[in-house]
Amino acid sequence: MTVHPASPSLDRTGSRLGALRTRATATVAAIAVTGAAVAVTVATSTPAAAGPGSVVVSESFSSASLPAGWNAVDGTWKVENGRLYGTSASSSDNNKITFGRHLNDFRLEATMRFETVSAATRWASLGIDVPADGATPWWIATMRSGTTAANGLEFAQRTPANAWVVTNTASAPYAAGTGRDVRVAVEVHGNQARWIFDGREAMRTNSLQRSANGVQGLFVNGATVSYDDVTVTELAPNGYLRPKGSPFTVIAHRGASAAAPENTLVAQEIARRGGADWIENDVQPSKDGIPFILHDGTVDRTTDGTGNIRDLTAAQIKALDAGSWFGPHYVGERVPTLAEQLADLRTRGGNLLVEIKGKHTRDEVATIIQVIRNEQMMGRVFIQSFEVDALRYTHELAPELPLGLLRSTLDADPVALARELHLTAYNPDGNALLAKPEVVASLHAAGVAVMAWTMDSAGLWQRLERIGTDAIITNRASELVGWNSAFLQRASADPTVDITSPTDGARLDRAQSPVIAVAATNADTVTVTLDGKKSAAGRKLDLTTLTAGRHTISTEVTGPEGTATATSTFTVTVSQAGLGYLLLTSGADPNAVTAMTTKLIHAQYAQLASYADRQAGKLVPAEVASVIAADARTLALK
Incomplete structure (x- = not known):
C-alpha cells in the first residue's frame, strides 16, 4: 500500500x-x-507475443475496483482489502468471473479462502477453459471447503446441456475449511492437467476437451470466497516433463497387457479404468494399407491365425480371434484398427502413445497421420519409434505431433540427437537408463522428457524416480498407479514452510x-x-x-x-x-x-x-x- x-x-x-x-x-x-x-504491479494486459515463462496475468487486487479486462459474468464480485470476493447465495448458482486469454499450455494459480459456506460440499474453482461470456461448456478445477472428502478436489465439465461431467476426483491432505488461505494451482497442457494443492500434486486428468478461444476464470458456489495473488503463466509446450514432487506419468504397455490380451480394446479399457495416463500400442499396415494395432510382424502369437500382417487384408485380419489365446473369457476380441482405437479413446477418454512398428514408407506414415486427423485426435497422440526415418517423416508431415525415440541402448549424445529429430521425449530401455542416469539431467536441461520402458517392479520404479525419469511404460499400469499414490503419501510427509507475511517483494x-x-x-x-x-x-x-x-x-x-x-x-x-x-x-x-x-x-x-x-x-x-x-x-x- x-x-x-x-x-x-x-x-x-x-x-x-x-x-x-x-x-x-x-x-x-x-x-x-x-x-x-x-504494492504489486498489476499486469492483466496481454503481451503482443507471449511465450513460455511469460506472465499473462498477475493480479493482487491492490486497487479498489475489479481489474481491467476482468468480466464478472454473474454473481457478486468485488475487491476489498486487497482481495477479490465472490459470493454465491445458492448452491444452484455457479457464479463466475473470467479473465486472461486463450492458452494451450499454462499454469493458473491463486490463493483461495472460504469466508463462509452454506455446507462443506460447497466449492470454489479455477476456470481452465471458459468462454469469456461464461456460456457452457466450460472446464474447472474445483476445491470444496470439505476438501478431505473423496471428491474434495475435482476436474469437471459443465456441458452445453447444463449437466455435470466429473472426470476425476481426489481428496486433499487437510480441509480448506473457512478462514484459511490455501495456495492452489492447475497446470494445463492441451487436454492434460495437474491439480496442485498447497504445492503438491493431488491428481491429474487427460480428459479435458479444449476450445479454440476459452480463457481463465474463477468460480464460487454456495459460498463467499476470497482470492488473492492470481497469476497465469504461459508454459513450454512439453507437458511431459515431471514437475518436482509429482509422480510418474503411467503408460500402459500394449494396454493392460498383464490383465488382458495386448493391443485390444478390452486391454485399453482395463488400463483406462486402472488409472493409466496413456495407452501404448503398436501400429502396422495391412496388405491393403489399413493401419492396425499389432506388435509382432505376424499374427501368429496373439490371434488364432497365421501369416505376416502385411500379407493379410483388413478383412482377413478383422476375422481373427485376438483374445482366446489369453483366456477363455476374451474369446471373440478382435485386432482393432488404429481408427477404432482412436475413436474409443476420443469418446471414452485417454491418450495414445503409438509406436510406428518397423520400417514404414513416407506414404505409410502419412496414412497413420491422416487417420489421427480424421479421428480428431491430433492433440492426444504421441508418436514413438525405433525407426529414425519414421520420426523424420512424421515431423515433416505433422510437426505438431510430439515425438519419442525408442532406444535399446543409449546414444553417445542423446541431447544432440533429440535436437536433430525434434524430439519431445527420449525413450530408452529402463535398465540402460539406470546404467547411465546422468543423461536424464542433460535431457531435461534441453527440455526433453525421458520415458523408460518396460519396467514392471517397484524396486526399479523407485530407482527411476530418484534419477528424475518422467514416465514409465509398464505392463503393470494399475500397480504403478498405486505406487504413485503411495509416492504422494510419502511426499506429503515432507515438511513445508512459507512466509506469508510480509510477502516476498513487499x-x-x-x-x-x-x-x-x-x-x-x-x-x-x-x-x-x-x-x-x-x-x-x-x-x-x-x-x-x-x-x-x-x-x-x-x-x-x-x-x-x-x-x-x-x-x-x-x-x-x-x-x-x-x-x-x-x-x-x-x-x-x-x-x-x-x-x-x-x-x-x-x-x-x-x-x-x-x-x-x-x-x-x-x-x-x-x-x-x-x-x-x-x-x-x-x-x-x-
Whole structure:
C-alpha cells in the first residue's frame, strides 16, 4: 500500500498532523485486516507475443475496483482489502468471473479462502477453459471447503446441456475449511492437467476437451470466497516433463497387457479404468494399407491365425480371434484398427502413445497421420519409434505431433540427437537408463522428457524416480498407479514452510507494522531470523526502527522427514506520510514533535534532518533521531 503525502490544502499544523495521524491509522487498520500491505504491479494486459515463462496475468487486487479486462459474468464480485470476493447465495448458482486469454499450455494459480459456506460440499474453482461470456461448456478445477472428502478436489465439465461431467476426483491432505488461505494451482497442457494443492500434486486428468478461444476464470458456489495473488503463466509446450514432487506419468504397455490380451480394446479399457495416463500400442499396415494395432510382424502369437500382417487384408485380419489365446473369457476380441482405437479413446477418454512398428514408407506414415486427423485426435497422440526415418517423416508431415525415440541402448549424445529429430521425449530401455542416469539431467536441461520402458517392479520404479525419469511404460499400469499414490503419501510427509507475511517483494512504509507469519506443515521446530538475527513467528515488526531499504526474513523448519527453508525480502520505503508517522510515535518532546512536523509539512527535509541530529539524545531519543534524519535526507534527494 502506498501512502501519499497529506493534502497541501490543509494549512494549519494541527490539521496536517491530524491528516497524517488519520492516514497512518488507516494504514495500520488495513494491515490488521490483510496481514500485510503490499504494492504489486498489476499486469492483466496481454503481451503482443507471449511465450513460455511469460506472465499473462498477475493480479493482487491492490486497487479498489475489479481489474481491467476482468468480466464478472454473474454473481457478486468485488475487491476489498486487497482481495477479490465472490459470493454465491445458492448452491444452484455457479457464479463466475473470467479473465486472461486463450492458452494451450499454462499454469493458473491463486490463493483461495472460504469466508463462509452454506455446507462443506460447497466449492470454489479455477476456470481452465471458459468462454469469456461464461456460456457452457466450460472446464474447472474445483476445491470444496470439505476438501478431505473423496471428491474434495475435482476436474469437471459443465456441458452445453447444463449437466455435470466429473472426470476425476481426489481428496486433499487437510480441509480448506473457512478462514484459511490455501495456495492452489492447475497446470494445463492441451487436454492434460495437474491439480496442485498447497504445492503438491493431488491428481491429474487427460480428459479435458479444449476450445479454440476459452480463457481463465474463477468460480464460487454456495459460498463467499476470497482470492488473492492470481497469476497465469504461459508454459513450454512439453507437458511431459515431471514437475518436482509429482509422480510418474503411467503408460500402459500394449494396454493392460498383464490383465488382458495386448493391443485390444478390452486391454485399453482395463488400463483406462486402472488409472493409466496413456495407452501404448503398436501400429502396422495391412496388405491393403489399413493401419492396425499389432506388435509382432505376424499374427501368429496373439490371434488364432497365421501369416505376416502385411500379407493379410483388413478383412482377413478383422476375422481373427485376438483374445482366446489369453483366456477363455476374451474369446471373440478382435485386432482393432488404429481408427477404432482412436475413436474409443476420443469418446471414452485417454491418450495414445503409438509406436510406428518397423520400417514404414513416407506414404505409410502419412496414412497413420491422416487417420489421427480424421479421428480428431491430433492433440492426444504421441508418436514413438525405433525407426529414425519414421520420426523424420512424421515431423515433416505433422510437426505438431510430439515425438519419442525408442532406444535399446543409449546414444553417445542423446541431447544432440533429440535436437536433430525434434524430439519431445527420449525413450530408452529402463535398465540402460539406470546404467547411465546422468543423461536424464542433460535431457531435461534441453527440455526433453525421458520415458523408460518396460519396467514392471517397484524396486526399479523407485530407482527411476530418484534419477528424475518422467514416465514409465509398464505392463503393470494399475500397480504403478498405486505406487504413485503411495509416492504422494510419502511426499506429503515432507515438511513445508512459507512466509506469508510480509510477502516476498513487499514495499512497506514506516506507518505499517506487519506481523511475521509462517505457514508450516509436518514441522516439529520453526526458527526465524530477520537480517540474520534471531526473531520469531508472530512477532510484530516495528518499521520505525529499521533502516530504509531491503530486509530479509528467513525461516527453517525441521520434521521427521527432513528440513525445509523459505525466505522473504521486503523493502522499507521512505515517504512523507511514513515519516510523519515516525515523528508522531517517536516519543520526542512535544515541542520537538511540533517543530519537526512543521518542517515536514513545508517539505523542509534538510532542515528537519539537521534538527533531528542536533536534538538526538536531548529532545529526541537518539535511536529514533538517526532514523528520522536518514529518512529526511532521502526525501530531500527526491
